[in-house]
Amino acid sequence: MNAIVDPAAIARAALEEAARAARAAATILARAPRPTKDAALLAAAASLRARQDEILAANEADRAGAPDLSPAFKDRLTLNPARVEAMARGLEEVAALPDPVGRVIAEWTRPNGLVIRRVAQPIGVVGMIYESRPNVGADAAAICLKAGSPVILRGGKESLNSAAAIHACIVEGLREAGLPEACVQVAPNTDRAFVGAMLAAAGLIDLIIPRGGKGLVTRVMQEARVPVLAHAEGVNHTYVHAAADPAMTRSVLANAKMRRTGVCGATETLLIDRAVAPSLLPLLVGDLRALGCDFRADAAARAIVPELPPAADSDFSTEWLDAILNVAVVDGVESALEHIRLHGSEHTEAIITEDAAAAQEFLDGLASAVGLWNASTQFCDGGEFGFGAEIGIATGRLHARGPVGLEQLCTWRYHVIGTGQVRP
Amino acid sequence: MNAIVDPAAIARAALEEAARAARAAATILARAPRPTKDAALLAAAASLRARQDEILAANEADRAGAPDLSPAFKDRLTLNPARVEAMARGLEEVAALPDPVGRVIAEWTRPNGLVIRRVAQPIGVVGMIYESRPNVGADAAAICLKAGSPVILRGGKESLNSAAAIHACIVEGLREAGLPEACVQVAPNTDRAFVGAMLAAAGLIDLIIPRGGKGLVTRVMQEARVPVLAHAEGVNHTYVHAAADPAMTRSVLANAKMRRTGVCGATETLLIDRAVAPSLLPLLVGDLRALGCDFRADAAARAIVPELPPAADSDFSTEWLDAILNVAVVDGVESALEHIRLHGSEHTEAIITEDAAAAQEFLDGLASAVGLWNASTQFCDGGEFGFGAEIGIATGRLHARGPVGLEQLCTWRYHVIGTGQVRP
Structure with a gap:
C-alpha cells in the first residue's frame, strides 16, 4: 500500500x-x-x-x-x-x-x-x-x-x-x-x-x-x-482637548469606552490636555468607575487622581477589550499625536474639542483609518457608516481602510470606449 | 577585531x-x-x-x-x-x-x-x-x-x-x-x-x-x-469581432502591435473571429508584415494564410515585447474570453467591433485591468489616461489597477465629524 x-x-x-x-x-x-x-x-x-x-x-x-x-x-x-x-x-x-x-x-x-x-x-x-x-x-x-x-x-x-x-x-x-x-x-x-x-x-x-x-x-x-x-487590533484613543465641552466629553467618553468593551472600536486610552485635566479628569474617572471601569494611569494623571493604578509603558500599547482605560496627560494636539504614533495601531482615534482648527490639526496629523471629531470611537462600524454589512475593519495602508462593506470588497478595472483611436 | x-x-x-x-x-x-x-x-x-x-x-x-x-x-x-x-x-x-x-x-x-x-x-x-x-x-x-x-x-x-x-x-x-x-x-x-x-x-x-x-x-x-x-507582464490581446470595421481594424491593430513593441501595453496576440478571418486576416498580415512584424499562428489561421509560422502553445502566453504577433482564430466573444483567461495576464485587452452588445459582453467578461473597445491597447498609459505622470501599471487585484498615477499612489482614511454623538 x-x-x-x-x-x-x-x-x-x-x-x-x-x-x-x-x-x-x-x-x-x-x-x-x-x-x-x-x-x-x-x-x-x-x-x-x-x-x-x-x-x-x-x-x-x-x-x-x-x-x-x-x-x-x-x-x-x-x-x-x-x-x-x-x-x-x-x-x-x-x-x-x-x-x-x-x-x-x-x-x-x-x-x-x-x-x-x-x-x-x-x-x-x-x-x-x-x-x-x-x-x-x-x-x-x-x-x-x-x-x-x-x-x-x-x-x-x-x-x-x-x-x-x-x-x-x-x-x-x-x-x-x-x-x-x-x-x-x-x-x-x-x-x-x-x-x-x-x-x-x-x-x-x-x-x-x-x-x-x-x-x-x-x-x-x-x-x-x-x-x-x-x-489589526484597535488600540484606540479619545483625546480630550483643552477646548473640549465638559458635558459632551463625559457622555462621549463613557460611550467610547463602556458601550461595549469587547469591540475593536472601543477606546483603550484617554489622552487629556494638561490644562483641563485637573477639573475634568476627576469627573471622567468618577463617571467611568460608576460604569465598572478600571484604569491604568501615567504619573501626571495620578498626581491629579492619586487612587488611579499606575500604567506600565506596555499598557499604552495594549488592546484591553475590557473595562480598563489607560490614561495619559498630554500637552496639546502635537503631543497627543505623538503618543498615538508611538502606541496606537492606526485604527480609530477621536478628538473632543470646540476648537475647529485644533480638530483639523488632529485629524490631518493622524495616519489612522478613522479619525472622529466630537463623536464616540464606537462609530467605527460598517453599519454606522451606512454600508449595511461589513466583513471587517481594515487597518492596512492599501486597498480599503476602515469598515469594509460591499463596495470595499470590490476592486476596479477600466473600460475605455473609442471610435478607432490610435496612439500617436 | x-x-x-x-x-x-x-x-x-x-x-x-x-x-x-x-x-x-x-x-x-x-x-x-x-x-x-x-x-x-x-x-x-x-x-x-x-x-x-x-x-x-x-x-x-x-x-x-x-x-x-x-x-x-x-x-x-x-x-x-x-x-x-x-x-x-x-x-x-x-x-x-x-x-x-x-x-x-x-x-x-x-x-x-x-x-x-x-x-x-x-x-x-x-x-x-x-x-x-x-x-x-x-x-x-x-x-x-x-x-x-x-x-x-x-x-x-x-x-x-x-x-x-x-x-x-x-x-x-x-x-x-x-x-x-x-x-x-x-x-x-x-x-x-x-x-x-x-x-x-x-x-x-x-x-x-x-x-x-x-x-x-x-x-x-x-x-x-x-x-x-x-x-506583471502584459500578454495583451486585440480581438477582432465578426462585426469589426475592416479599415478601423487595420489601423488600430497596426498601432496596437507596432507603434512601440517594447511597451507593456503592446498587443501580443491577435484573436480574430472565424467569420471574418478569411477576408480580413490576409490584409492584417500584409499590413503588419510591411511594418516588419513576424507571426506565430494557430492551425486555423495558417489554413487561411499558409505562410504564417506555426505557434507553440506557450507562444500564446509569451510577452514578446518585440515585432512578433501571435494569431488565433476564435468563435465569438465567449471563445475569445476563454482564450484570454487561459493565456492572458489580466493587463490590457481590446475588442474591435461595431456591435455594442458584443463589446459590452466582452468588456464585462474580462478580468483584466484595462479593456478597450475600438481603440489601441497602447493607450494603457498614465499619460493617455490623463493622470499626468505614472509610476507603473498595476495588474494585481487589490488597491489600484491599470495606470498608477498620483491619486492611485494614495490611500484613504475617514474623517467623521460629529456634535457629540454617542452610539446607541
Missing part, C-alpha cells in the same frame, strides 16, 4: 482543488445579475429557517465535542433559535443592498474622444479564516456572494458541524438560483495545515481575510503570500 | 536605519502643503539642469564600469543632455499636477448627523526597486514626493553613480523647500541583500513597487512580506 501521510501535501491538494473550482465559479459569479445573487441569498435564508433544528443539533454536537471551553468562547460558538434567525435576517439584509459590481466609480473623456470608465469589479476568490463563530461564516458568505467573489470558509475546528450545517443551507440557495455551488465552499480539509495552504495560495486565492483574535491575525499577516485585508 | 561579515545582517541594519528616517520624514511630508512639495520639485529640476555635467560624468563612469552590456541595456542606462532635460521637465510636470493628498473622495451624512468624509492620504514609505535606468529613479522620486510618501530608491547596480548624482539634485530641492532629506533616499547599501531586506521590511516599508523585467518583478512578488503594487 502506498500510504502518503504528509498532512501539508494533503491540505495543499485539497486547497488547490477547492480553489480551482472557486476560480471557475468566479467567472460566472462575476457576471451574475443582481436578481440571481439576491435569489440565492433569499433562498439560503429560507433554508436556514427551514433547517433550524438540524443546525441547532449540529451546534449541540460541536459544543458536546469541546466541553472545556471558556464561557466567552462557548458563547461565541453557541447557536440558538434567535441567532439562527439573525443569520437568516443578515442574508436578507445583504440581498436588499445595492449590487456593488458594475458601478461606474468615475468616468471622464479625453481630448482624443476616448471615454474612460472606472468600473467596480469583484476581487476574485476570497479565503476567509475565522474562529469558532458559526455566524461569521454565514455573514462572510453573504457579503462575498453579493460582491461577486467566491469564498472558501475556514472556521475554527470546534465549529465544524455547525459550519457544515449552515453551508448546506447556503448551497441550497446557490442551487435554487442556478449559481455554481463552488461559489461558497467550506474547507474540505480540517487539518491546521489547510490554513497554511490557503496562505501560500498565490494565484489561486486573491485575498485572505482573517477575522479573530490577535494570534490568528498575526499568524496570517506574517505567513501570507496572498494579499491580506489586515484587521 | 570583531569582524561581522554577514551581508544580509549588514543590509538589514542599513535598511532599518533608512526606513526609520523615512518614517520620521513621512509624518512631516504627509502634512506638507502643496507649495512646499512643488518648491522642492522645481528646485530639484533646476539643480538637475545646473549639475548636468556632473550627472553626465557620473553616467559616463557607470558605462565605463560595465562595458559588456547589451545595446538595449546600454541605451536604457545612458544619459545625455536631452535625457537630463527630460528628467528636469518631468519633475516640473509633476509639480504642475494637483495635490492628490487631502482630496475628499466621498462625503455623506448619516441620519444621526455624523458627516463622514473619505479623504486621500499618503500610503507611507515606498520602496522602489528598479533596473539600471537612471530616469526611473527621478520619476519615482517626483511622484512619491508629490503623493506625500517618502521613497527609498534601489536601482540597478550598473547605475549607482548616475543614481547618486541625480539623488544629490533631489536632496538639494528638498533642502531648499525645507523638507527632510530622508523624503528621498537611495539605497545606502549596494549589496543584493538590500533588496531582500526591503522585501522583508513589513512595518517599515508600506509598499514595494518593482519596475523592470519579468525576473525582477517575479522575485519581488514571490519574496515580499510587504504589500507590492504588482506590475
